[in-house]
Structures are given as C-alpha cells and as structure tokens.
Amino acid sequence: MKKQLALWMSGVCLSMGLIAAHAADPAPTLTYSWPTNAGPLDPRGYSPNQMYAQAMVYEPLVRYTDKGTLEPWLATQWTISPDGKTYTFTLRDAVTFSDGSPFNAAAAKASLDAVLANSKRHQWMELVSTLEGVEAPDEHTLVLKLKHPYYPTLMELAQVRPLRFGAPHAKPGAPVGTGPWILAQTRRGEYDRFERNERYWGARPAYGSVLVKVISDPDSRAIALQTGELDLIQGAEGEISPGTFVRLRDSGFNTAISAPLATRSVAMNTGLAPTNELAVRQAINQAVDKDTIIAKVLHGLEPRADALFSNNMPYTDLGLKAAPYDPQQARQTLQAAGWKAQSGKGILEKDGQPLSIELVFLGTSALQKSLAEIIQGELAKVGIEVKLRAEEDGALVQRQREGRFGMIFADTWGAPYDPHSFVSSMRYAGHADYMAQRGLPMKDAIDARIAEVLGQTDEQQRAEGYREILTTLHDQAVYLPISYLTAISVSRNNVANVQFGSTLFDVPFEVMHPATGKP
Amino acid sequence: MLRYIILRLVLLIPVLLGVSLIVFILLHLGNGDPALDYLRLSQIPPTDTALAEARQALGLDRPLPEQYISWLWNALHLDFGTSYITGRPVLDDLLYYLPATLQLGGLALLTTLLMSIPLGLAAARWKGRWPDQVVRFITFIGVSMPNFWLAFLLIALFSLWLGWLPPMGRGGPQHLLMPVLAIALMSMSINARLLRASLLDVRQQRHVFYARARGLSERRVWRDHILRNAWMPLVTATGMHIGELLGGALVIETIFAWPGVGRFAVSAVLNRDFPVMQCFTLLLTTLLVLCNLVVDICYAWLDPRTRLSGVMA
Numbered sequence: 001m002k003k004q005l006a007l008w009m010s011g012v013c014l015s016m017g018l019i020a021a022h023a024a025d026p027a028p029t030l031t032y033s034w035p036t037n038a039g040p041l042d043p044r045g046y047s048p049n050q051m052y053a054q055a056m057v058y059e060p061l062v063r064y065t066d067k068g069t070l071e072p073w074l075a076t077q078w079t080i081s082p083d084g085k086t087y088t089f090t091l092r093d094a095v096t097f098s099d100g101s102p103f104n105a106a107a108a109k110a111s112l113d114a115v116l117a118n119s120k121r122h123q124w125m126e127l128v129s130t131l132e133g134v135e136a137p138d139e140h141t142l143v144l145k146l147k148h149p150y151y152p153t154l155m156e157l158a159q160v161r162p163l164r165f166g167a168p169h170a171k172p173g174a175p176v177g178t179g180p181w182i183l184a185q186t187r188r189g190e191y192d193r194f195e196r197n198e199r200y201w202g203a204r205p206a207y208g209s210v211l212v213k214v215i216s217d218p219d220s221r222a223i224a225l226q227t228g229e230l231d232l233i234q235g236a237e238g239e240i241s242p243g244t245f246v247r248l249r250d251s252g253f254n255t256a257i258s259a260p261l262a263t264r265s266v267a268m269n270t271g272l273a274p275t276n277e278l279a280v281r282q283a284i285n286q287a288v289d290k291d292t293i294i295a296k297v298l299h300g301l302e303p304r305a306d307a308l309f310s311n312n313m314p315y316t317d318l319g320l321k322a323a324p325y326d327p328q329q330a331r332q333t334l335q336a337a338g339w340k341a342q343s344g345k346g347i348l349e350k351d352g353q354p355l356s357i358e359l360v361f362l363g364t365s366a367l368q369k370s371l372a373e374i375i376q377g378e379l380a381k382v383g384i385e386v387k388l389r390a391e392e393d394g395a396l397v398q399r400q401r402e403g404r405f406g407m408i409f410a411d412t413w414g415a416p417y418d419p420h421s422f423v424s425s426m427r428y429a430g431h432a433d434y435m436a437q438r439g440l441p442m443k444d445a446i447d448a449r450i451a452e453v454l455g456q457t458d459e460q461q462r463a464e465g466y467r468e469i470l471t472t473l474h475d476q477a478v479y480l481p482i483s484y485l486t487a488i489s490v491s492r493n494n495v496a497n498v499q500f501g502s503t504l505f506d507v508p509f510e511v512m513h514p515a516t517g518k519p
Numbered sequence: 520m521l522r523y524i525i526l527r528l529v530l531l532i533p534v535l536l537g538v539s540l541i542v543f544i545l546l547h548l549g550n551g552d553p554a555l556d557y558l559r560l561s562q563i564p565p566t567d568t569a570l571a572e573a574r575q576a577l578g579l580d581r582p583l584p585e586q587y588i589s590w591l592w593n594a595l596h597l598d599f600g601t602s603y604i605t606g607r608p609v610l611d612d613l614l615y616y617l618p619a620t621l622q623l624g625g626l627a628l629l630t631t632l633l634m635s636i637p638l639g640l641a642a643a644r645w646k647g648r649w650p651d652q653v654v655r656f657i658t659f660i661g662v663s664m665p666n667f668w669l670a671f672l673l674i675a676l677f678s679l680w681l682g683w684l685p686p687m688g689r690g691g692p693q694h695l696l697m698p699v700l701a702i703a704l705m706s707m708s709i710n711a712r713l714l715r716a717s718l719l720d721v722r723q724q725r726h727v728f729y730a731r732a733r734g735l736s737e738r739r740v741w742r743d744h745i746l747r748n749a750w751m752p753l754v755t756a757t758g759m760h761i762g763e764l765l766g767g768a769l770v771i772e773t774i775f776a777w778p779g780v781g782r783f784a785v786s787a788v789l790n791r792d793f794p795v796m797q798c799f800t801l802l803l804t805t806l807l808v809l810c811n812l813v814v815d816i817c818y819a820w821l822d823p824r825t826r827l828s829g830v831m832a
Binding site for chain 2: 040213227401
C-alpha cells in the first residue's frame with residue numbers, strides 16, 4: 001500500500017513537473033539590476049537617463065556591431081556624396097513608434113532638429129557641431145547636410161544618445177520610441193519594468209517583460225543572483241568584482257566575457273622628465289609583466305593589451321606588437337640612455353637626478369591601487385622609483401587636464417568612441433592624451449594628421465592615416481597598455497542565448513530567451 | 520515646560536544655519552568637481568566645452584558666496600534646489616524616500632528597547648550566573664561587530680543557506696527582519712550593558728537597603744526602587760542611539776537594496792550631488808535635535824530633580 005502510494009505520488013509530481021515545463025509562460029519576465037532607476041528616458045537626455053535603458057527604447061539609423069562595423073537599422077541603405085558633406089538615408093518601411101504613430105522622414109527630422117535646437121548641450125559630439133541641417137524630401141528619405149566632411153558621421157549616429165529617435169509628440173516622462181521595449185512602470189528606488197513593444201518591426205523578443213531592480217551594491221547584486229532575485233548580471237562598469245565573478249563561475253552559474261570594449265592603459269608624460277626620454281618609456285613597457293597583473297589582479301578576465309586599441313575596433317588591426325616582458329632588456333635600455341646605478345642605491349641616476357616618476361591613480365578604486373602597486377614593484381626591479389599618488393576622481397581629471405603627472409591611468413573611451421573620438425580629443429589641450437603627447441617632437445604633425453583623417457572621404461587614405469598616427473604613438477611608447485576592458489555576464493540557467501551588446505552601454509535583452517526544459 | 524520647548528525649537532534655527540554653512544564650506548573645500556561627476560554619469564567625455572557647459576547648467580560657475588546665499592534664500596522658501604543627478608527637486612526626492620527609512624529606523628529603535636531591557640534586567644538580576652554570561656556573550660558580539668558585516672552574515676545564513684528570508688527589497692515583514700536586526704544589534708547591546716551596570720549601581724544604594732529593611736517584597740523593591748532609578752542612563756543613551764540607528768541605516772539600506780533616504784544619500788555622496796547632501800544633513804540635524812528634545816522632556820518627566828534645576832532655570 002505504502003509502495004503504491006509512493007509510486008502514485010511520484011507519478012503526480014513528475015507529471016506536474018512536466019506540465020510546468022511545457023505550459024510555458026507566454027510572457028515570461030527577465031530580472032536584471034542596475035544601480036539606479038532608468039530615469040525619464042528622454043531620447044536626448046543625459047544623467048539621470050541610463051544609457052542601457054535608452055538603448056532598449058530608442059533605435060539608431062545604423063547599428064554598431066561587435067566587429068567595429070556598421071549595419072543597417074532604421075535606415076536600410078545610405079549614400080554619401082563625393083564631397084563627403086551630404087548623407088542620404090533610405091528609411092525602413094513600416095516602422096511605427098510604440099504609440100502607433102509612423103516613423104518616417106518627418107518624424108526623424110523632428111528628432112534631429114530637436115538636437116540641433118539645443119546644440120550647445122550636445123556639442124561634445126563632433127557630429128552635432130558639424131551638422132548643418134536635416135532635410136526630409138519624401139516619406140522615406142532623410143538627408144543630413146554637413147558643414148565639412150566628417151567621416152565618423154555614421155559612427156556617431158549609432159551612439160545611444162543624442163541622435164536616436166523619439167516620437168515627435170511624446171510627452172516628457174512618457175517615452176515613446178521604436179525599440180523592442182517600452183518603459184511600462186517605474187518605482188523610485190525599487191525597480192523599472194519594461195514591456196515588450198508589440199508593434200516592434202524587428203524580431204519579437206521572447207521575454208514579455210524585463211524587470212530591472214535597483215541594486216547599487218555589487219555584493220548585494222551577486223547575492224540577489226544566487227537567491228534567484230535576479231536572472232542576469234551583465235555590464236562593464238564593475239557590476240560585480242572579478243573575484244565574485246570567478247566564485248559564481250566556479251559554483252556553476254553560466255558566465256561569459258565579452259570581446260574587448262576599451263583599453264585599460266597608463267599614459268606617460270612626454271613633456272616632463274624623466275618620461276620625456278623615449279628610452280625610459282620603452283624600458284617601462286619592457287619592465288612590466290602584464291600577464292602576471294592580469295592573472296593576479298584581474299583574475300584572468302581581461303586579455304592582455306599590446307596596443308592602445310584592440311584590433312576589433314575600426315582601423316586598428318595594424319598588427320602592433322608590445323615590447324616583450326624582459327626586465328634585463330629594460331635595464332640595458334636604461335643603461336644605454338645613460339641611467340647608471342650609484343653604489344649602494346637601487347634607484348638609477350643620471351646627472352645627479354634620480355630616475356623617479358609619479359604615478360597618479362584613482363584613490364577610491366581598489367583595482368587601480370593594486371595595479372599601481374604592482375607597477376611600482378615591477379619598475380623598482382629595474383631601478384625606477386615610482387611614487388604613488390592617490391587622488392579623488394575630480395582631482396584626477398584636473399591633473400590629467402593640467403599635465404601634472406608622470407604616469408596616469410587613462411582608459412580609452414571604448415566602443416563606439418574608439419578610435420575616432422578618442423583620437424580626436426588628443427588634439428585638445430586639457431586632455432590627458434594631449435598632455436601626455438605634448439613633448440613628442442612630432443606632436444604637431446600627429447595633430448594635423450588626426451584632423452586630416454577625420455575629414456578624409458577616401459577609405460584607403462583614412463586607414464593609412466590611422467596607421468601612421470597609431471604606429472607613431474606606439475613606437476614612441478607614450479602609453480603602457482595593460483589589458484582590454486571587457487563586459488562580464490553571469491546568468492542563472494533559466495536564461496538562454498545571453499549575448500553582449502557591441503558597446504559598453506547596451507544589453508541585448510531582445511535576443512535572450514527563457515531556457516526550455518530547465519527549472 | 521511649554522516655554523522650554525518653544526525655546527528649544529527656536530534654538531534649532533541657528534543650529535540649522537550653522538550646519539548648512541559648515542556643510543557648504545566643507546563640500547566646496549573638497550577637491551572634486553560635481554560637473555565632472557555629472558559628465559562621468561552622462562558618459563560625456565570631459566572636454567573643456569562640455570565641462571563649462573555642465574558647470575553653467577548646474578550653477579557652479581557663480582562665486583561661492585553667491586551660490587550659498589541664493590541656496591539659503593531658496594531654502595527659506597523650502598526650495599532646496601534640484602538634484603544634480605536625478606534632476607528632480609531635492610526635498611521631493613528625500614521626502615519620497617524618508618518613510619521607508621523611518622520604518623526601518625523606528626522598528627530598529629523599538630527592537631533595541633524591547634530586547635535590551637529584558638536582557639539588561641536578566642543580566643543584573645542573575646549577576647555572575649548563566650543568564651549574565653549569555654547576555655555578556657551576546658552584547659560582546661553585538662558591540663564588536665560592524666553592522667554591515669553582521670548584515671552579510673545574516674544574508675549568508677538566512678538567504679543563501681537556509682533560503683528563509685529574501686536578501687533584498689521592500690515588501691512584507693520578512694523583508695524587515697534582517698535589516699532591522701543588523702541596525703539594532705549594536706545599540707541593543709550597549710543599552711543592555713548600560714542597564715545592567717545602572718541596575719547594579721542602584722542596587723547598592725542605601726534606599727534599596729532600607730526598602731528591604733522595611734520588609735518590602737523583592738518584586739516591589741525591584742520595580743519601585745531599583746528600576747525607576749536605573750532608567751535614567753538608558754533614556755540618555757536611547758537619545759544618542761537614534762542618531763546611530765539612522766547612521767546605520769545608510770549602510771544597511773545599500774546592502775539590502777532598501778529604497779530609503781540612506782541609500783539615496785550614499786549615492787549622492789559618491790556622485791557629489793551637493794544639493795542633496797545639503798538638504799539631507801539639514802533633515803538629519805532637524806530629526807536629531809527633535810529626538811534630543813523628546814529625550815530631554817522624558818528626562819524631566821522621569822526625574823523631578825532635572826525639572827527643578829535644569830529646566831526652570
């Protein structure tokens with residue numbers, strides 16, 4: 001009797017389990033987290049509007065891919081005039097905003113005109129100050145007129161803001177876009193709920209909604225994933241620490257690391273002794289063991305950086321090689337440049353001056369502190385003294401801008417700003433990179449070449465220009481590239497097809513779907 | 520008594536003025552630049568033009584005295600400015616998040632009182648025996664352990680291992696248990712030890728001896744002659760603990776993703792959201808001053824001696 005009962009019970013349990021697995025929820029919810037609420041989601045708004053959320057609701061004309069190329073999105077095709085000043089886009093047919101109003105050339109023009117009407121606010125983006133006007137000759141044609149040729153136009157159109165498209169009649173605080181998601185509900189300090197846009201022109205997302213909980217503490221976020229409060233952790237801004245990532249990976253969660261998105265690097269000041277000497281900069285590049293740094297501090301989560309930009313960015317696949325780790329060679333390089341060891345001292349000297357460099361890092365970043373300490377230790381082995389200087393972020397940027405550093409942590413801006421926006425900024429005084437490069441004998445030539453490249457309409461010539469600029473900076477050893485920043489992702493096994501966005505700022509929820517056959 | 524209360528409330532005005540000025544000066548003495556934080560959060564590269572534009576938009580390009588005076592003038596009209604980060608009126612944001620914090624802090628205060636009194640009593644009543652040892656052990660742990668560490672240990676035990684309690688968020692009573700305990704344990708431990716010491720001290724006094732000599736029951740001796748006199752340090756300490764409990768809420772809210780004013784203030788500090796920090800300090804100052812006032816009134820009510828000397832003078 002007992003046996004029969006047990007058999008019967010287990011049969012019931014089994015069939016209930018099967019029913020549960022098969023009667024899939026038609027609109028399942030994916031839970032994610034973010035440190036703050038999504039914000040009012042103005043398509044042209046900055047903080048407190050969160051970019052991941054703007055990218056869910058608003059779409060660009062062309063989309064940036066993880067290979068550094070562009071693909072058609074709201075525009076199906078485009079032509080560029082021979083003088084590089086007119087861009088003509090054919091808009092995708094049958095696209096509507098989530099409120100049902102049509103996305104056409106008039107609506108697109110209205111959105112871009114709103115950016116131009118407030119251009120002072122957006123002038124950090126070079127395209128905005130280059131854009132002369134927008135025309136909508138017919139329903140499906142949009143024409144952008146530029147003041148002068150600017151090749152990264154398409155790149156900047158792909159960015160999350162401010163050049164994406166909101167419905168012309170949307171009220172503030174009630175965002176209406178063409179994207180796969182609609183912001184349905186916000187509870188301040190608790191969560192934002194996004195629902196599937198049933199009018200979406202593209203592939204229908206498998207999830208009915210995305211619930212984004214407000215969690216600011218990285219450890220709390222990891223716990224929330226472990227206890228099932230979250231399905232997914234993904235991001236490139238320290239969502240969880242590398243150590244926590246490894247722990248979750250080892251305890252059986254699905255994890256992934258994205259392709260390189262930006263570069264973690266140290267800039268050296270060519271305008272200040274002793275880093276104004278090429279030999280010193282080269283020796284530093286030879287003396288730091290990046291592989292050990294990556295293994296010990298970054299838990300092996302980031303690939304080693306050999307050059308300022310990883311080769312999956314546009315125009316950067318140049319085959320540049322880093323000087324191999326060789327402390328012996330570094331010491332010889334220094335010796336050949338006249339840096340000699342004085343008896344009884346570990347620090348090399350030349351003309352009575354010690355080989356001493358100030359390394360500025362962000363004091364609130366435990367990671368930068370560890371990196372700085374390792375670099376200090378490595379350089380001490382070859383006779384270079386490194387003085388560590390912790391600064392708050394405001395003061396750090398101040399030092400970058402004023403060139404008050406020997407070495408300073410200066411990450412690149414990442415896709416899709418790399419390389420064009422980052423290289424463009426190298427020309428302006430008040431930038432860490434300008435300050436770092438200003439001592440180079442060929443600095444003026446580099447700046448002229450950058451200006452030329454940005455306006456270059458010929459693809460071949462442009463690539464050649466980038467080769468020259470990046471190779472020069474590489475040969476001059478202005479930077480100590482350490483590793484390529486990556487995004488991480490940790491998910492529970494109820495989520496399938498977890499993928500990364502192609503920039504630091506987007507999460508492609510629309511391609512993820514509930515795993516079948518698993519609880 | 521009423522005159523005294525009004526006087527104390529009037530005194531609140533110079534206190535708030537002083538605090539606002541000190542906080543303003545301290546904020547601007549720092550090295551950071553809120554415009555840079557704004558650009559960082561907006562993912563805008565900090566070019567010179569972008570920086571100038573952000574400074575102007577946030578009103579940071581004006582001279583400091585002018586900034587303070589205009590802030591003060593607006594504050595007098597209960598307009599505490601707009602948050603640099605959320606873009607909403609600061610007071611509106613803070614009042615939105617305040618109830619959740621008061622709920623947490625209030626329950627923590629209640630827990631502190633409800634648990635420390637029996638523990639203190641038990642420890643004093645059976646001094647040196649096992650109840651005293653147990654209480655000593657609990658309070659030793661409570662005083663030594665930082666609240667955030669306790670919070671993580673509680674989460675590890677009740678959420679990760681046992682799966683009994685949710686690790687975060689606001690909802691039913693099950694969401695309250697761990698944060699309240701994490702905030703309250705230290706104050707509770709201090710209170711229990713204080714009460715024990717105070718009870719033991721009063722127990723030695725002569726009036727207790729005479730009460731016993733008069734043949735009063737042990738129950739009455741404790742209730743009317745020991746306890747009533749031993750309350751006083753506890754009242755003072757509780758007044759101080761209110762500040763501690765609110766301070767504790769700052770960290771604990773972040774850990775438990777509790778949508779309160781503490782977590783909001785922590786993110787404001789990290790992002791140099793000056794208007795929020797200014798208003799938050801004033802709000803806390805007002806709360807603390809009011810709580811101290813209540814404590815003083817309780818004190819006067821409980822102890823006629825202070826009523827005669829301190830209050831009426």
